[in-house]
Amino acid sequence: SLVTVGLTVAAARNLPGVLELLLLNRLPLDAGARYALHTLLRYAITAIGILVTFGALGLRWSSIQWLVAALSVGLGFGLQEIVANFICGLIILFERPFRVGDVVTIGDQTGKVTRIQIRATTVTDWDRRELIVPNKEFITGKLINWSLSDPITRVVVPVGVAYGSDTQATEKLLLKIARENLMVLSQPEPSALFLGFGDNSLNFELRVFVRGMENRIPVAHYLHVAIEREFRKAGINIAFPQRDIHLDTTGPVQVRLVGSPKDAGPSQGTPDPSASTGQ
Structure with a gap:
């Protein structure tokens, strides 16, 4: 069983890349399609390896079906978001609403898709920040693909x-x-x-x-x-915001100047000495 596990890990890591070099690069497929097939092949090899390992350990479906059923119920309640993101990741790979290299807008974030994984997709924005977006957001939310069919x-x-x-x-x-x-x-x-x-x-x-x-x-x-x-x-002037003030000239315009007490000078409010002496 350990040998089977080792072979499964090695095959999942290397076999999809070998298949891409020998076959996929020669087919009329774009980079997004090759990436989707590469990922799906890796998932398939992992699933087959798990089944072969269980068989080598003597675990048959009839003996573990109730355990699988119980685990499925527990996973459904405890890991429902992770399972939902995994299923959405498979939908993305099959339906291909976007591909690696596409420019997308999800919510208020825009960037280029650089990686599609089991749980989340990596989007690199224009500031070169890597945004890890759960796959569920792409399926249930509003997605804008700027380069899906026409760039x-x-x-x-x-x-x-x-x-x-x-x-x-x-x-x-x-x-x-x-x-x-x-x-x-x-x-x-x-x-x-x-x-x-x-x-x-x-x-x-x-x-x-x-x-x-x-x-x-x-x-x-x-x-x-x-x-x-x-x-x-x-000689064409680019406009800028401006406001015109129109004064009512049908009657006299009253102008009132208001200054601070310091501007009044020392003579204001000071009685004239000559007035008190009669001079």
């Missing part, structure tokens, strides 16, 4: 220009800036839209498409820099 995503840059600006010139300039950026895709085409009249500005949006989540922030940065530079050259 192209849209970047929206809001721009507000001052009232009185030439709207057609603003639209043409925004499109020119987008087309000159090498990271912006030509298909789907970028668009510049005049969305409406704001409190302090004429509201535009520049919408462009980029390939991959890793390009979203750099593209937004370069577009912001180019918009500020080109608008300054063209």
Whole structure:
């Protein structure tokens, strides 16, 4: 039985890797599919090794079925979260709502999937922090996969220009800036839209498409820099919050100056000596 356990551990560690080198790499499969088959094969080898070990110890199903039933009830109550995460891990490997290397958003966290394990999945965010997320969260919660079938995503840059600006010139300039950026895709085409009249500005949006989540922030940065530079050259003012004060001029405006007691000087509140002497 010890030999069987040793062979099972060695096979579970090495055989999936050998199979991947000899067979899976030659098949038209992506990295996520190869990883799923690699993991499932490791689980299968472990399960077969456990059954063979029980057989070598002389334990038959008829003699241990009641013990298994009792353990199943105990595990169902005491380890239900772990069992649920294990089952969800199998669902992830079979259904493949995401793969290793995909960029996902779970809750308020976004990052790249680096490892799918029995109980949890590891997601590395943009600060290179490794988030250990239970598999149940991916199945029962809201999941956004930014690269499941199409890695192209849209970047929206809001721009507000001052009232009185030439709207057609603003639209043409925004499109020119987008087309000159090498990271912006030509298909789907970028668009510049005049969305409406704001409190302090004429509201535009520049919408462009980029390939991959890793390009979203750099593209937004370069577009912001180019918009500020080109608008300054063209004399188009970028609006900022401001308020106008209108005074009622139908009647006299009363102005009252209020100062501190120190500004009044020593003469205030001091009687004139000449007034008391009659001089």
